[in-house]
Amino acid sequence: xxxxxxxxxxxxxISEAVKASDQNSVPSIYAIWAVIxxxxxxxxxxxxxxxxxxxxxxxxxxxxxxxxxGHRHAKITGQVARKDxxxxxxxxxxxxxxxxxxxxxxxxxYVTPKGSSLVILMITAFSYITAGNYLxxxxxxxxxxxxxxxxxIAMYGQYVWTGxxxxxxxxxAITAVMESRNARQVR
Amino acid sequence: MLAKxxxxxxxxxxxxxxxxxxxxxxITVLLSRHEEISFRRFKELLKESDGNLGAQLKKLEDNxxxxxxxxxxxxxxxxxxxxxxxxxxxxxKHIEALEKMFADLK
Numbered sequence: 001x002x003x004x005x006x007x008x009x010x011x012x013x014i015s016e017a018v019k020a021s022d023q024n025s026v027p028s029i030y031a032i033w034a035v036i037x038x039x040x041x042x043x044x045x046x047x048x049x050x051x052x053x054x055x056x057x058x059x060x061x062x063x064x065x066x067x068x069x070g071h072r073h074a075k076i077t078g079q080v081a082r083k084d085x086x087x088x089x090x091x092x093x094x095x096x097x098x099x100x101x102x103x104x105x106x107x108x109x110y111v112t113p114k115g116s117s118l119v120i121l122m123i124t125a126f127s128y129i130t131a132g133n134y135l136x137x138x139x140x141x142x143x144x145x146x147x148x149x150x151x152x153i154a155m156y157g158q159y160v161w162t163g164x165x166x167x168x169x170x171x172x173a174i175t176a177v178m179e180s181r182n183a184r185q186v187r
Numbered sequence: 188m189l190a191k192x193x194x195x196x197x198x199x200x201x202x203x204x205x206x207x208x209x210x211x212x213x214i215t216v217l218l219s220r221h222e223e224i225s226f227r228r229f230k231e232l233l234k235e236s237d238g239n240l241g242a243q244l245k246k247l248e249d250n251x252x253x254x255x256x257x258x259x260x261x262x263x264x265x266x267x268x269x270x271x272x273x274x275x276x277x278x279x280k281h282i283e284a285l286e287k288m289f290a291d292l293k
């Protein structure tokens with residue numbers, strides 16, 4: 001009986017260590033994308049002719065910056081998880097691809113510009129919720145908040161892209177703060 | 188079904204002797220989840236003293252369960268550990284034995 005109790009205590013100790021090790025995402029990556037999305041999406045309302053140019057540079061540069069920050073974070077914290085990095089990259093690339101496809105649907109006339117903003121919001125909410133289910137549980141709450149923002153944005157007709165940009169960016173900024181707090185708790 | 192050993196051990200038929208110590212088991216479980224972990228990070232996660240952690244890592248290294256490599260990060264020496272093929276196989280076998288042990292108790 002004593003051995004079984006010891007075994008349970010030991011498994012609890014290991015489980016806690018694994019949970020702590022999983023709280024190791026990179027807050028600065030979320031912060032970078034908070035800034036990029038705030039500018040990139042609100043530009044559709046305020047400077048529509050420059051949007052393509054902005055994303056042509058900001059998208060790849062944001063991706064490279066994310067890779068660099070992730071690599072540096074792994075070296076500094078002392079925990080390299082290439083498989084997790086790959087899972088994150090595949091997940092968020094799939095989300096960006098779905099958003100890009102939605103923009104193409106607008107271009108081809110299948111979806112109205114206003115409708116597309118709501119579709120993009122739904123894709124984003126769905127991506128956050130699924131990421132919350134298998135990448136980082138904090139993201140699930142952000143996904144639900146983004147999803148609920150569909151209703152006020154749908155009802156308020158003007159500046160929907162700016163509204164979307166603010167919600168999306170705020171969600172990323174909140175995630176950055178939450179992740180930063182989690183990282184401090186582990187240390 | 189359960190074998191005799193010290194108080195700091197998970198025991199059962201087919202369990203790996205090296206992995207019976209909870210710190211050594213935790214190290215291999217963490218390395219199976221993340222590819223490489225530094226000594227300092229292990230210290231944060233397992234809340235062990237330098238001496239004890241060093242001794243457990245040395246035991247795993249001596250048995251070819253983990254591989255150590257050193258590099259400089261921001262001009263500071265860092266020792267990284269990764270799980271070897273032997274370590275992966277031993278961990279798999281040990282976990283199977285633990286699962287069997289708990290299943291037999293039900």
